Amino acid sequence: MGAVTSSGTAVERAPKQDRSRATRRRLLEAAVSCLAERGWSGSTVSVVAERAGVSRGAAQHHFPTREDLFTAAVEYVAEERSTALRALRPRGRTEVVAALVDLYTGPLFRAALHLWVAASNEPQLGGRVTELEARVGRETHRIAVELLSADESHPGVRETVQGLLDMARGLGLANLLTDDGPRRERVVAQWAAILDGALG
């Protein structure tokens, strides 16, 4: 009897945990798209809960505050993007540069940008976003170094990669109000060639 009960509980627990994880994921994805489309001022836990088809109570069980929800959302999507980037098998540096730049032109960058800008005026958000940004930034830098086969023991290589990621961020910003795709493609091709020379 004891074994049956214990086994039954374990079986029930697993789907419950799966459901909870699925709810959490739905909330995080809804939070990112909400932030990207409506900005910080239009993004609340209630709006996201409704978008995700989750009750407000369940949403608050997962994320007690608005800051919890949106910083977790940007981190979650950033991790998904990092995993996808690591799985990439690019055929050359131009492809790597294009893939890195792509990180900054989608809804994740748009969402993160809204969060950064809001954090610059809201102290309760500032500390958390700064910490998140540093963590995500370090991870992106590591992936970039790896994909570019850059040897950071050489002087200047670290700063070369950093500047490339700054350029990618700037290209993301240029894409905020208009579709900057055709211009961006030419800039990426040119700088990939320059970078190839600089990295040797």
Add this chain to the structure above:
Amino acid sequence: MGAVTSSGTAVERAPKQDRSRATRRRLLEAAVSCLAERGWSGSTVSVVAERAGVSRGAAQHHFPTREDLFTAAVEYVAEERSTALRALRPRGRTEVVAALVDLYTGPLFRAALHLWVAASNEPQLGGRVTELEARVGRETHRIAVELLSADESHPGVRETVQGLLDMARGLGLANLLTDDGPRRERVVAQWAAILDGALG
């Protein structure tokens, strides 16, 4: 008599125009610092009028709508910066790169960023900011080409300069939440050297 009256009026008109121009300038400068410090949601014509020590009525005489005031403010400060940049006599490309990057790390960039991000979610602002951004961007590009002695008739040079300005914009973004000065200085030094090689 006629001559005296007419001459008197002209004399009176000049200081009145001067006062009006000074009021306008005070409003524009107050609007930029307000936008930089409080963001779009905290920036209204009333708040700016008070900051500038101008009556709300006088402010609305100069700028009938909130959109008028803030787009004019970002444009005004961008023009001031362009004039200052054109007057620069840099001693080499590293100094030029540093001066261009400086454009994106001060209160003007912070104000413009708030305006861009707000414009991405507010249709009545979007069109005007897109047009303003294109105008300011073209002007900055022209100045960069001139200061860098870049010859755009060579293939790739145009995109090289564009990528540099994108990097400058990305460096501005990285400076939003923390003082990124020391890292930025190293990136600027490295990229100025790369650029020097690329531009020949």
